[in-house]
C-alpha cells in the first residue's frame with residue numbers, strides 16, 4: 001500500500017461526488033428540494049462511540065446532504081449576491097485543505113504567506129487601488145469591514161491624541177460614523193463589534209439614485225465638526241447596485257478631516273470592466289476598501305479582502321506580538337493584518353481564480369453577468385402582471401408582481417410578489433430572493449455566477465412566466 005492510502009479512497013470518492021454534482025447542478029434544481037425535517041432525519045445520527053470508515057463517512061454525507069443543497073454552484077441561482085466558484089479556485093481550495101497550512105505567520109507556511117503577498121498585489125492592480133495600501137485576506141466583506149473600521153477607529157482617535165488600542169473607548173472623544181440609510185447591515189454589525197455602537201451612526205437618506213447627497217454629507221460633517229468622523233461610502237448597494245459619487249464625496253469628507261472606508265463587496269469589481277468602470281471613478285481616494293472574493297470573483301466561500309491606504313493604522317489596530325512566535329524580517333506575517341490568528345490558507349483559491357481568468361476573463365465575467373441581469377429583468381418585465389422596479393445598472397435589478405384585481409393595493413402586490421417567488425422556489429427552476437425597496441416588496445435579480453449563460457436566462461424567465469400563470 002502506498003503512503004497516501006488513508007487519503008486516496010475518501011478523496012477519490014469526494015472527487016467523483018463533486019464532479020458529478022457540478023455537472024448536474026448546471027441543468028438541475030437551483031434550490032434545495034428537502035425540508036428541514038427530512039434533512040434532520042437524514043443527518044441527525046446518534047453520536048457514535050465507534051468511528052467510521054472515511055469512505056462511508058463521505059458517501060453518507062453526500063447521500064444525506066444533497067437534497068438540502070441550493071444550486072449556487074450552477075447558473076440559475078440569483079438570490080442575495082452569491083457567486084459560483086471557478087474550477088481552478090475550487091481545486092486550489094481543496095489543496096488548501098490537503099496541505100493544511102496555517103496562514104497565521106510566514107513561519108507557519110512560507111508558501112501561503114508569499115501567495116497572499118502576490119494575491120494582495122494582484123488584487124490592488126486589478127482594482128486599481130494604491131500600490132502602497134496594506135491588505136488582508138479575510139473570511140468575507142463582513143470581516144473586511146471589522147478590519148477596515150478598526151483601522152479607521154485607530155486613525156481618527158489617534159489624530160485626537162487618544163490611543164484606542166491601549167485605552168479602549170470609554171472616555172474617548174465620541175466617534176461619529178456618517179453613512180447612508182442604504183448601508184449594508186454588515187457595517188452596523190462591525191460597529192457593534194468594535195464597541196462604537198449604533199448610537200454613533202449619523203444616518204443620511206440617499207437621493208433618488210440611491211447616492212449620498214453632497215449637501216447632506218457636508219451638513220452632517222459640519223454638524224459634528226468637533227468629533228472624530230468616519231464617512232462610510234458604498235460601491236454597489238444590494239438592492240440596486242447604486243454607487244456613491246466618489247469624485248465629489250471623498251474630497252468633501254477629506255476636507256473635513258474625516259476618514260473614508262468604502263463598502264465595495266461586489267460593486268468594486270465594476271472597476272475591472274471598461275463598460276462600467278466610470279461608476280467607481282475616484283474610489284482610489286478612499287482610506288480603505290472592503291470587498292469580497294466569493295461574490296463576483298467566483299472564489300469559494302470564506303473569501304473577502306480588506307485594503308487600507310495607511311498601513312500603519314491597519315497594523316496598529318491588529319498587531320499583537322507573543323514570545324512563542326517567530327516573526328519574519330522581510331516577509332509578511334499575515335496576523336499583523338488579519339483579525340484571525342490561526343486560519344485557512346485562503347490565498348491559494350484567490351491566486352488560482354485570478355490566474356484562471358486573467359484581466360480579460362475577469363472583465364468578461366463582470367460584463368457578461370451584468371448583461372444577463374439586464375436580460376432577465378427585461379424578460380420578466382415583458383410578462384403580463386410583472387413590473388420592473390429597477391433596471392440593472394450593473395448586475396442587480398428589481399422586479400415585482402402585481403395583483404390584477406381592481407382596487408388592489410400595495411399589500412396585495414406584495415402578497416402576489418411573495419406568492420410568485422414561492423412558486424419559483426418550489427419549482428427549483430431558479431432561485432430569487434426578496435427585498436423591500438422604497439416601501440415596495442420586490443424580487444431581486446442578482447447575477448454573479450460565471451456559469452450563468454443564455455440558456456439559464458431563458459429558463460429563469462420561463463420559470464417566472466410559469467409562476468405567474470399559476471398564482
Ligand SMILES: *Cc1c(COP(=O)(O)O)cnc(C)c1O
Pocket residue numbers: 081139140141142143184186236237238263264265266292304
Ligand atoms: C454581501 C455584502 C456584504 C457582506 O459580505 P459577506 O461576504 O457576506 O461578509 C457587505 N456589503 C455588501 C454591499 C454586500 O453585498
